[in-house]
Amino acid sequence: MKHLEISQVSMEFETPTGPFSALKDVDLTISEGEFVSLIGHSGCGKSTVLNIVAGLYQATGGGVILDGKEVNEPGPDRAVVFQNHSLLPWLTAYENVELAVKQVFSGKKSKSEIKDWIKHNLELVHMTHAMDKRPSEISGGMKQRVGIARALAMEPKVLLMDEPFGALDALTRAHMQDSLIEIQARLNNTVIMITHDVDEAVLLSDRIVMMTNGPSATVGEVLSIDLPRPRDRVKLAGDKRYNEYRAEVLKFLYERQRKIEPVNTSVKKVKKEDKAA
Amino acid sequence: MNTQVIKLFESMNIPGHTSKFLEWAKDPSKVFKTLGIPLLSIAIFLAVWGGVASQIKTSLGQVPGPTQVWQQSVTLYDEHVEEREKEEKFYQRQEKRNAKKLEQNPDAKVKIRPYTGKPTFFDQIFTSIITVLTGFFIASLIAIPIGIVCGLSTTLYTALNPLIQTFKPVSPLAWLPIVTIIVSAVYISDDPLFEKSFLTSAITVTLCCMWPTIINTTVGVSTIDKDLVNVSRVLRLGWFTNIFKIVLPSSIPMMFAGLRVSLGIGWMVLIAAEMLAQNPGLGKFVWDEFQNGSSNSLARIMVAVIAIGLIGFALDRLMLLFQKYVSWDKSAVIR
Numbered sequence: 272m273k274h275l276e277i278s279q280v281s282m283e284f285e286t287p288t289g290p291f292s293a294l295k296d297v298d299l300t301i302s303e304g305e306f307v308s309l310i311g312h313s314g315c316g317k318s319t320v321l322n323i324v325a326g327l328y329q330a331t332g333g334g335v336i337l338d339g340k341e342v343n344e345p346g347p348d349r350a351v352v353f354q355n356h357s358l359l360p361w362l363t364a365y366e367n368v369e370l371a372v373k374q375v376f377s378g379k380k381s382k383s384e385i386k387d388w389i390k391h392n393l394e395l396v397h398m399t400h401a402m403d404k405r406p407s408e409i410s411g412g413m414k415q416r417v418g419i420a421r422a423l424a425m426e427p428k429v430l431l432m433d434e435p436f437g438a439l440d441a442l443t444r445a446h447m448q449d450s451l452i453e454i455q456a457r458l459n460n461t462v463i464m465i466t467h468d469v470d471e472a473v474l475l476s477d478r479i480v481m482m483t484n485g486p487s488a489t490v491g492e493v494l495s496i497d498l499p500r501p502r503d504r505v506k507l508a509g510d511k512r513y514n515e516y517r518a519e520v521l522k523f524l525y526e527r528q529r530k531i532e533p534v535n536t537s538v539k540k541v542k543k544e545d546k547a548a
Numbered sequence: 549m550n551t552q553v554i555k556l557f558e559s560m561n562i563p564g565h566t567s568k569f570l571e572w573a574k575d576p577s578k579v580f581k582t583l584g585i586p587l588l589s590i591a592i593f594l595a596v597w598g599g600v601a602s603q604i605k606t607s608l609g610q611v612p613g614p615t616q617v618w619q620q621s622v623t624l625y626d627e628h629v630e631e632r633e634k635e636e637k638f639y640q641r642q643e644k645r646n647a648k649k650l651e652q653n654p655d656a657k658v659k660i661r662p663y664t665g666k667p668t669f670f671d672q673i674f675t676s677i678i679t680v681l682t683g684f685f686i687a688s689l690i691a692i693p694i695g696i697v698c699g700l701s702t703t704l705y706t707a708l709n710p711l712i713q714t715f716k717p718v719s720p721l722a723w724l725p726i727v728t729i730i731v732s733a734v735y736i737s738d739d740p741l742f743e744k745s746f747l748t749s750a751i752t753v754t755l756c757c758m759w760p761t762i763i764n765t766t767v768g769v770s771t772i773d774k775d776l777v778n779v780s781r782v783l784r785l786g787w788f789t790n791i792f793k794i795v796l797p798s799s800i801p802m803m804f805a806g807l808r809v810s811l812g813i814g815w816m817v818l819i820a821a822e823m824l825a826q827n828p829g830l831g832k833f834v835w836d837e838f839q840n841g842s843s844n845s846l847a848r849i850m851v852a853v854i855a856i857g858l859i860g861f862a863l864d865r866l867m868l869l870f871q872k873y874v875s876w877d878k879s880a881v882i883r
Contacts, residue, residue, distance in 0.1 A: 327778055345781040357775035361797040361876030370793060374783045407877070425783075 274303040274338065274461055275324070275429055281332030282319050293319050295487035296333070299480060301429075304459040308472040310520060311482030311491075312530045317465045320482075321431050324463060325351050337428060347375045350422035352432040356414040358406040364417045365402040368392055371421045392424040393417070395454055412443040416450070423458070432464040436471065445504065448474060456501055469524070473516045474502055481523045484530055491528060494519055612847035617854070620847040628668040635663045667828050673855060676829035679746055680818045680863075683753025684811050691758040691810070692803065695765020696795060705766060716759040720817040723755045724748070724824050745827040752821040757814035764806025768799030797876055804871040811867055815860045830856055 282294040293316045301307050309317045322328040324335050326345035335342040337349070350371075358367045368389045376385055393399050396416040406414050415435060422430055435451075436444040448471060455462070455475075466472050472479045476496050483491040496516055498507065507513040572579045598613035605611075612620070639660070646658040667675070698705040731748050776798060780790050796803075822831025834852050837845045872878070 325778075325782060327781060345778070346784055347782065349782070351778070351782050353775050353778070355775065357773075357779050359776065359779070359794065359797070362793075370785075371783055374785060374789075 273300055273336075274305075275301040275463075276336040277301075277320070277324065277333075278336065279333030280320070280323055280330045280335065282316070282323065282328065283331045292487045293485055294323075294330075295489050297489050299490060299493075301461060301463065303461055306455060306460075306462045306464070306475055306477045308476040308479045309463065309465045309482060310467070310469070310472050310479055310524070311488070312484055312524065312528065313467070315482045315485050316488040317482055318433055321351075321433050321463060321465055324429065325349050325431050327351075347371070347425040348428045350425045350427035350430055352415075352418050352422045352430070352435045354434045354437050356406065356411075356418040358414055358417055358421070360406050363403050363405055364393065364398055364409070364413075364420075365389060367406075367417055368421045368424050372424050375425045388424065392420040395423060395457075396420045396450060410443075412439050412447055415439065415447060419451070419454075423454070423460075428461065430460045430462045432462065434465050434467065437467065444468075444471070449504070451475060452500075452502060469517055469520045470504075472520060473498075473513060474504060474507065479516075479520060481520065481528070484528055492523055606846070608841060608846050609843050612850060616847045617850045620844055621851045621854075623844075624669040624848065624851060628670045631665055631668045634665060638663050638665075669833060669851075669855075672829050672833045673859065675746075675827065676818060676822065676831070677859065677863075679749050679822070679827060679829055680753055680811075680814050682746075683750040683818070684757060684814045686750070687754040687758035687810060687814065688761060688807060690754070691761035691806075692765055695762045695803070695806070696769050696791065696799075698762065698766040699769025699799070700795070705770075712759060712762055715755075716763075718756075720752050720756045720820050721824070723752050724821055727751045727755070728825060743827070745822075745825045748825040749818060749821040749827040749829070749831075752825070753814045753818050756817040757810040760809035760813065761803070761806040764809070765799060765803045768802025768806075769795055771802075772798045800871070800875055804867065804875075808864055808867045808871075811863050812860060815856070815863060819856060 277297055277299040280294060280297040283290040283292050297320055309320060311317050319328060323330045324342065326342050326349065329343065362370065372385055372389050376388065380388060390399060393402050396419050398413060398416050398420060401409050401413060436447050439447060452475065464475065473496055479494045479496060481491045481494065482488050494516065498513060594614045601611040601613040642660055649656045649658055694708065698708055728748050731744055731751065735744060735747060772795060776794055780794050785793065819831040819834065822829040823835040826832055830852055834849050837848045
């Protein structure tokens with residue numbers, strides 16, 4: 272069943288030196304309950320795709336159709352988990368989730384139902400113990416948990432995650448991935464997640480969409496991950512298929528789409544500018 | 549003994565500055581750092597002032613040094629007390645007279661006439677503070693909303709920016725004649741709630757002090773974290789929810805920086821406005837003393853100068869306290 276259809280999406284940004292084509296003809300169909308990862312080198316337009324699905328950007332060509340309706344503005348049916356949590360620093364964890372819940376469910380749920388729903392979602396991410404704390408009082412991983420709770424609480428049709436664990440240390444990240452696996456097993460959301468991390472992509476996804484390098488980036492290859500769920504990172508580490516999938520993605524990223532960064536020249540340039548300044 | 553002092557402070561557990569006292573009791577050398585250094589610099593300032601002042605002769609005699617200014621501030625206080633006593637006696641006399649009248653004829657109409665003595669220095673301080681706060685309050689009511697819409701909409705910003713930039717540098721002395729004439733033309737009432745001079749000064753303060761708040765609020769609102777703006781868009785927050793939950797809290801530090809500059813400017817402008825508008829405030833006090841030209845005038849004006857400075861300082865502290873009260877981040881260091 273076609274749940275979310277990204278059809279012929281192109282994106283051009285106006286720059287002083289003329290239009291810059293970031294995306295060209297991105298095609299992707301996602302069915303309900305599917306977990307899809309977008310992977311690619313930085314600057315390949317992964318975030319742009321996500322922002323177009325979120326409605327934060329308007330595609331200059333093609334379009335996104337969710338459940339038969341075209342997406343052209345942001346809305347709570349496409350909740351976003353931002354890379355750096357984006358919690359409102361002046362609200363507690365509870366209030367941050369509350370803001371989203373009230374926006375989506377006021378009039379549909381009673382006051383006590385809303386309260387229960389907020390707590391339920393904080394429970395899902397194991398954050399009830401710190402729900403009266405402000406973002407500045409909790410750790411990075413905890414903030415991201417609250418960010419996920421806020422997104423889940425909106426009961427979105429699609430959950431969009433923009434490198435949700437990118438800013439976390441490796442241990443916390445692994446822990447968060449396990450939590451996400453657990454939540455996904457319970458709720459079976461449709462998820463699009465952007466990641467840089469090959470292990471994360473293979474561990475979490477049903478499909479991995481590998482994007483070519485920009486400009487005019489597009490979908491390079493799509494890899495279906497046929498591993499049984501629930502997945503366990505320790506057991507999978509020795510799994511043959513898991514490692515094949517991993518190798519497949521790595522080959523795409525570092526052989527077929529190898530990004531040649533002009534490291535030395537850029538360093539020289541910076542130095543010259545320094546001298547000029 | 550020291551430990552007793554520490555225990556005493558700890559047991560009192562008063563919020564606010566107790567912690568500082570506690571710090572001092574534990575480490576007396578800190579007293580010098582936090583109190584001693586400023587006191588020393590003030591002492592040096594007073595000494596230099598006294599030395600220089602004694603060298604300058606004016607038409608009103610020698611320029612007063614710290615001692616003469618201190619004497620005059622005591623005199624001003626005594627005059628205030630005296631005037632209050634006079635006022636009380638005046639009302640007492642009236643009451644006695646009225647009581648007598650009522651005794652003779654219970655139907656007699658009695659009236660209490662208001663006391664019309666000249667305002668004392670402290671009355672003038674009071675008038676000035678009320679005037680500046682009124683002007684500042686009106687200015688904030690206008691400036692904050694304008695700043696918010698300018699920060700949110702580039703179109704409105706482009707539309708209003710030339711006007712803001714043009715009116716911002718206009719001196720209060722240029723506004724005053726216009727305000728005076730308009731107030732006397734528009735504000736006609738048999739039973740006026742405010743004095744005309746009060747309105748004129750307050751409006752002049754408003755006109756001069758709203759600009760920093762507008763500009764800072766605009767900058768504060770337009771530099772909100774882009775992620776938070778996106779959160780608001782994804783949630784489809786309504787206009788008001790967006791303003792109150794996202795825009796205002798995140799622009800409070802910038803807004804208050806503007807408000808503090810505004811209040812400072814307002815206080816500076818007020819003195820000039822009062823001089824010319826003859827609003828019975830500190831500005832008029834200075835002007836009257838200048839016109840008076842007695843041998844004490846210079847010293848009395850200097851008392852006013854110091855009072856103006858100290859009140860300006862206090863107003864800024866007051867805004868800081870208010871900012872602390874309003875701000876969501878109680879742990880932030882506010883300077």
